[in-house]
Amino acid sequence: MRARRPPKRQPIPWKKLFALARTVRLRAYAPYSKFRVGAAVLTADGSLFGGCNVENSSYGVSSCAERNALCAAISALGAGAQRIAALAIVTQTEQPCPPCGMCRQMLAEFASAGLPVRSRTLKGRQASYRLQRLLPSAFSARFL
Numbered sequence: 001m002r003a004r005r006p007p008k009r010q011p012i013p014w015k016k017l018f019a020l021a022r023t024v025r026l027r028a029y030a031p032y033s034k035f036r037v038g039a040a041v042l043t044a045d046g047s048l049f050g051g052c053n054v055e056n057s058s059y060g061v062s063s064c065a066e067r068n069a070l071c072a073a074i075s076a077l078g079a080g081a082q083r084i085a086a087l088a089i090v091t092q093t094e095q096p097c098p099p100c101g102m103c104r105q106m107l108a109e110f111a112s113a114g115l116p117v118r119s120r121t122l123k124g125r126q127a128s129y130r131l132q133r134l135l136p137s138a139f140s141a142r143f144l
Contacts, residue, residue: 010046017042017088018120021065024050025090028065031055035091039065041073042086049073065089066103070110084111089119096120096127098134107131108138 017040025038030053037053051068066089073084084107091097096119099107107115113132120126131138 012042012086012116013048014086014088014118016040016048017086018090018118020048020050021069021088021090021120022122024052024069025065025092026052028052029054032057032059035093037065037097038090039069040088041066041069041084043073043077044083044085045077047073047077049076064100064103066099067106070103070106074110084115087111087115087117089117090122091119092122094121094123094125096125098127098129101135104131104135105138108135108140113138 020040021038025036028036030036032055038050040048040050042048049069049072051065051072053063053065054068055062066087070084087107089097089099098119099117108131111131115131117129117131117134118126
């Protein structure tokens with residue numbers, strides 16, 4: 001009897017992720033900061049979901065693109081059904097922007113520490129991260 005090989009991991013479709021993030025960025029509601037962000041997540045089953053930032057005059061109520069993309073995936077597929085496999089972010093800044101602290105913590109709930117995160121500017125400048133480097137000591141259910 002031959003041992004079964006584990007299924008081959010599919011390559012991450014970064015081109016599609018960045019295209020979606022760039023598209024949804026145009027839908028951002030950012031009348032105060034003018035800082036428009038688009039994000040796209042890839043789920044373990046290969047589904048793509050996008051989100052843009054939505055500001056509020058009470059700044060603390062604002063919601064980041066990364067969290068909105070994550071929530072779109074969870075809303076469509078259910079929290080227990082999927083894990084996030086990759087995240088792409090697009091901003092208009094000169095330097096690529098990593099996710100904020102709140103987004104990093106939210107990602108830690110639904111992705112592994114090795115989650116690949118890539119951020120790109122409109123001019124094509126890119127930075128790559130792993131979630132564990134962005135949030136080395138994530139708070140998790142193991143502390144509860």
